[in-house]
Amino acid sequence: MQGALTMSESSQQMQELKIVDAQGRPRIVLSAKTAEPGITWLREDGQAAASLSISGSGHAALSLNAVAADQPNAVLEIDDKGTHVKFTRKNGASAYLFLNNEGVSGLVLLDNQGKRRFNVLVPEEGPVQLRQIDD
Numbered sequence: 001m002q003g004a005l006t007m008s009e010s011s012q013q014m015q016e017l018k019i020v021d022a023q024g025r026p027r028i029v030l031s032a033k034t035a036e037p038g039i040t041w042l043r044e045d046g047q048a049a050a051s052l053s054i055s056g057s058g059h060a061a062l063s064l065n066a067v068a069a070d071q072p073n074a075v076l077e078i079d080d081k082g083t084h085v086k087f088t089r090k091n092g093a094s095a096y097l098f099l100n101n102e103g104v105s106g107l108v109l110l111d112n113q114g115k116r117r118f119n120v121l122v123p124e125e126g127p128v129q130l131r132q133i134d135d
Helices: none
Strands: 016-020 026-031 038-042 048-054 060-064 073-079 082-088 094-100 105-110 116-122 129-132
Antiparallel strands (some): 048 060, 060 073, 082 094, 116 129
């Protein structure tokens, strides 16, 4: 293939690479400009649709963003405390599923004001804890 580079012919170094569509709009951004390198996939309007990043401490996160601002987003991440899946809406409501490093798993539901309303905790040993929180 004429004009194609192979790894044996050349090596390129850069902090950021933007891949554009036929209209010249950035659609994929690979970046290592900060301590948290990542890949971001962009919609035609330039808004992030999804991203995969690595924190400064080496933990990975995948974010999936809704098209409309009033629709829920999702994040799957690993951090120092464990693994989490969180669904959020801009109005404050969220649902949070986790498995922490101590072996406790759980579900937490928050209302539109960001107030915790329901918990389920499943310890490694012992009874399941179910808690509904009402005003």
